[in-house]
Amino acid sequence: MKKITFLSVFLLVGITAFAQKNLTIEEATYGQYRNFAVENIVSPQWRKDTKTVTYLDNSYSKLLAKSEEGNWAETTLLTKDELQNALKSKFSSDEFQLRMFPYSYSWIDKNTLEFEVDGKNSKYLIQFDVAQKAVKNGFAFSSEGRNQIISSDGKNTAWLDDNNIKITNGSGTISVTSDENKGIVNGSDYTHRQEFGIDRGMWWSPKNDKLAFYRKDESMVAGYPLIDFGARIAKSKDIKYPMAGEKSEEVTLVIYDVNAKKSLTLQTGEPKEQYLTCITWEPNGKFVYVGLLNREQNHLKLNKYDASTGALVKTLFEEKASTYVEPLHDLTFLPNSSSEFLYRSEKDGFEQFYLYNTDGKLVRKLGFKDVVVTSMLDFDKDGKNLFYIGTTNNGLDRQFFKVDLKSGKTTQLTSTSGTHSGSISSDGTLLFDQFSSVATPNDINIVNLKSNKSTNLVKAANPYLGKTNLPKMELVTITSADGKTPLNGRLIYPANFDANKKYPVMVYVYGGPHAQLVTNKFLGGATLFDYYMAQNEYVVLTVDNRGSDARGRDFEHVIHRNLGVNEMADQMKGIEFLKSKSFVDQEKIGVYGWSFGGFMTTSLMVNHSDVFKVGVAGGPVIDWSFYEAMYGERYMDMPQENQAGYDNNNLTKKANQLKGRLLMIHGAQDPVVVQQNSMEFIQACIKAGKQVDYFLYPTHEHNVSGKDRVHLNQKIADYFDIHLK
Incomplete structure (x- = not known):
């Protein structure tokens, strides 16, 4: 009897040691980059x-x-x-x-x-x-210095000392600006709140003798308080937050001459509330090109300025739209040319390249089919061809392309369905091709574009095999509410799936512009938290509705002036898809999202309260009139111009429709979606007699990062387990 007992214990221990275990909440949070990092x-x-x-x-x-x-x-x-x-x-x-x-x-x-x-x-x-x-x-x-940028000859570096610019070289340090008023911010990449592709606030001239920089005057913008709870007596930290329809910042472009130690301002003119984008030096250093976008964001002028006087030389061309124009990239001059440049625009339906000369004449369209350019790589040695990465397969895939600048002929360099990323060698002959798909964790090759031969550098194994019972995932296609547009979706089945059982559902949603959650790469673009929930016996669905990224202008712009309307309609098509599955418990459907996804979560909870029983909304926009002007007015126009649209998606007006259990989460230091949004909704729920749960992260901004992310994910998982299972 004792021998049998010992043998049974040995077998049990042995089986447990080799069994695949479920993810821990820590692994669901960080495991993608640590425990299960792909080679x-x-x-x-x-x-x-x-x-x-x-x-x-x-x-x-x-x-x-x-x-x-x-x-x-x-x-x-x-x-x-x-x-x-x-x-x-x-x-x-x-x-x-x-x-x-x-x-x-x-x-x-x-x-x-x-x-x-x-x-x-x-x-x-x-x-x-x-x-x-x-x-x-x-x-x-x-x-304490920030945003340092070194001149191409290596002799000068410009950097930010608080709100002022300094230049350091072999002779010492020069103060370029000396504004004591903290409302004047020089050289900051946070100009226009980093919309319009802005990732810097200073640009060295090609000859390294001049520095162009933003001068942002936000002294007239209302201060917005963020409360720091870390002090014994909490302190108010004001930020400048121009809300939709309110007074915004005034920005100019300044040219500083390093040798003469003098500055001049480009004559960008009136109105003062406009957006200055696409800042580009002409290769000869004589001229600066600037995209002037009106505050309404529907009319762009590409202007040429004299760098020695600041005077306007010419408007090269204009771009207008009934919705919005969204410049996201500086100009790119062709190698060894001061007369021709590339301009990226979605004006014809898909973001693609256009070749212009400096007189403003369109030389050639360089777009290819319905490919959306996602990344410009480089030119070949002779500057005859341009290499880039673009979308295929309804936005699911990324492929490499080459376009002949003279003829416009485009060649697709890769074809295997999935996500290709990487770069091109200086001479344009070798491709660093990093590939992933739902079936391939990571496959890296050097491809010789002349011989078409490949050299494999990495062929990664699946890091989850034998370690965790990773649930089945499949990419699905759902027809949108317009009855014709295919939407990309990702369905993760519960672990140990049994088609005869019925499972609760977590819909993970974002739904807003410039975001794509479903892609043809390993794990389908999902995080391990989605798989963690599936391991805990949830069906997990994500749908990229109209309004999301990588599908072209018309796919995204359908949201204009009515944020949330078409997005919700498409998400409900995802719900119809779920309800067609016999294994889905139609009485146990929940939704979770952050930021725009928090807005979508709350919208679905109040507009479709009979469907969604549980929701977790993180950092949600509740009233778009509380959101900043640059982003908010692009998609909604000003409240003064679109009061009906703002009223329609103001969720405080719909709090009385809430039926299910809703947990709202916010970072107390959030400078992106200010906490006023969620507080207004809580107050509206109180007035309507609706119970709602609320949790605040006192030290975090727009999202919860670091070790506290584990706490957040555990809270979300617990909320679904308590109220939906």
Whole structure:
């Protein structure tokens, strides 16, 4: 009897040891990037003017390389210790303790790397000679400095000291601006709240003798309080938050002459409340191009200015729309040309390239079918062809393309269905192709575009096999509410699925512009939290409704002036799809989303209260008149111009329709969707006698990150388990 008992225990322990376990909430939060990280190449870059790919080792302590000349064998270019010794040699008065080789590095030329490092006393912007293993150029600036940008000759670096610009060079530091009024912000990439593709606030001229920069005057914008609960007596921290229809910031563009130490302002004119976009220097350094977009965001003028006087030279062309015009990219001049440039626009239905000359004449359309350009790569050695990544398969796939600039002929370089990403070598002959699909975790190849031969660098195994019982996922197609447009969806089945059982549902939703949740890549674009919920016996559905990204202008612009209407109609088609499944418990359907998804969650809970029994709305927009002008007015116009639209999607007016259990979550420091939104909804629920649950993260902004993300995911999962199962 004792022997049998011992044997039974041994077998039980053995089976448990080898059994696949469900994800923990920690693994559901971070596991995609830690426990179950797919084998990959870290920070790959093409070395300029070579056929060499560089990358970091897995410990972030070495810069490694593989080259065609070396038959793709691995070599070490530079170690963290060598870099640290070179920094100590150059800057002996400071101390460097590099925890890792700089992840964000770039190649300036064949032998020169550029990156940032932190010393004990200062920050440094470094240009490093890999061949000599020595610092070529290096600038120290305040540890509080931001947005540093180095001139192409390596002699000057511009950076932000609070709201002012400074330039550091071999002669010392120059104060470019000296505004004591904190309402005047110079050189900031947060101009226009980083809409319109803005990712910087300063631009060096091609000859490195001038610096163009934004000067943002937001002193007239109302201050908005954010409460810091960390102090013994809570403090109010005001931010500038121009709400829809209210007074907005006034922005100008300034040119600073480094040699003359003088500034001039481009004559961008009136009205003062306009958006300045697409900032581009002409290669000869004589002119600056600026896209002037009106506050209504339906009329763009591409203007050319004289950099020496600030005067308007010419309006090259204009772009208008009955909905909105949305410039997202600077101009790109063709190699070795000061007379022709590429402009990206969706004016003909899909975001594509247009070749213009500097007189404003359209030379050639370079678009291909219904492909939406998602990433511009580079030109080939002779500047005859342009390489880019674009969408196919109704937005599910990403493929590489090449377009002949002279003829406009486009060639699709990859064809395997899935998500291709990567880059092109300087001469345009080698493609770094990183591929993933629902069936392929990661497959990285170097493709010789002349011979069409491939060299495999990584063929990743499925990191979940044998470790966790990852539920089945499939991509589905659902017809939208217009009766004709196919929508992409992702359905995750409960673990150990039994078609004879009935399961509760969690719909995960975003639904807004510039976001795509469903893609043909590993895990279908889902996070592990979706799979965690499926492991806990939920059906999990996500649908990219009309209004979301990567499907073209008309697919997105259908939301104009009526946010939430067509999006909800499409989400309800997803519900019809679910209800057609015998394994779905139609009385147990819930919805979860954040930001625009929080708006959608709350909208579905109050407008379709008989369907959705549980909702979790994170950082939700409740009243679009409380949202900032740049984003909100693009899609809704001003409240003064579209009062009916604002009233229709003002969820405080529909709080009395709430029936199910709704948990609303907000970050107390949220500068994007201010907490006033959710507080207004709570107050409306109180007045309507409706019970609603509320949770606040006191120290977090628009989303909950770091270790607290585990707490958030556990709260969401618990809420569904308590109220829906």
